[in-house]
Amino acid sequence: MSQPDARNRLAQLSKDRGASLASLSELLGRNTSYLQQFIKKGSPRKLEEGDRRTLAEFFGVDESELGAPESTAKEKSYIPRRLAPETGYIDVPRLNIGASAGPGALPDAEEAFDAFRFSRRWLAEQGLEGAKLQAITVEGDSMEPLLNDGDEILIDTSERPFRDGVHVVRLGDTLMVKRVAQAGAGRFSLLSQNLAYPPVDVAADEMQVIGRVVWKGGRI
Secondary structure, X not given: OOHHHHHHHHHHXXXXXXXXXXXXXXXXXXXXXXXHHHHHHOOOOOOOHHHHHHHHHHHOOOHHHHOOOXXXXXXXXXXXXXXXXXXXXXXXXXXXXXXXXXXXXXXXXXXXXXXXXXXXXXXXXXXOOXXXXXEEEEEOOOOOOOOOOOOEEEEEOOXXXXXXXXXXXXXXXXXXXXXXXXXXXXXEEEEOOOOOOOOEEEEHXXXXXXXXXXXXXXXX
């Protein structure tokens, strides 16, 4: 497999497994931006053999999928190995984004700076097995008392039929967390929990649903 293909394959494996590139870089004993630079900038040009082997074992794939020459991969008797700390857990990326629960806020960046680790069993119990999860921060008070300023929320970005509930939505360059309800005729109402904030009525083509809020965490 060519190196561009190997980079694409690693990015897909990371996404499917729910493992952030930062956490995978730490698994290799590298700085947190190592694999991000490999995938997006092609630096290093190819993975070192030891790093490639560790990642292949983690994902349970052949090393050739991550850029090893076919002859090299075939010469090795490969036995998939799961690293004990990772077996029952999924890393959910924490993004450097604030979703406004007030008048609106512009996101700074959308790259993960950290990760939450969740038990696969717990996620399944919550009906979130296979969900595409990301963690972002709530800013503002319009969703109090349900969501408070500074709370971190998990959003499921899986493509599913829309249903009313609490969602993160984008209006232009503004990211907001609101209770979203269908208002008929291709329109939606963005509702705040804090009654000091009036509902906002928008057309479907004015709004992009980023994901459904499925969990929150914050200080007591």
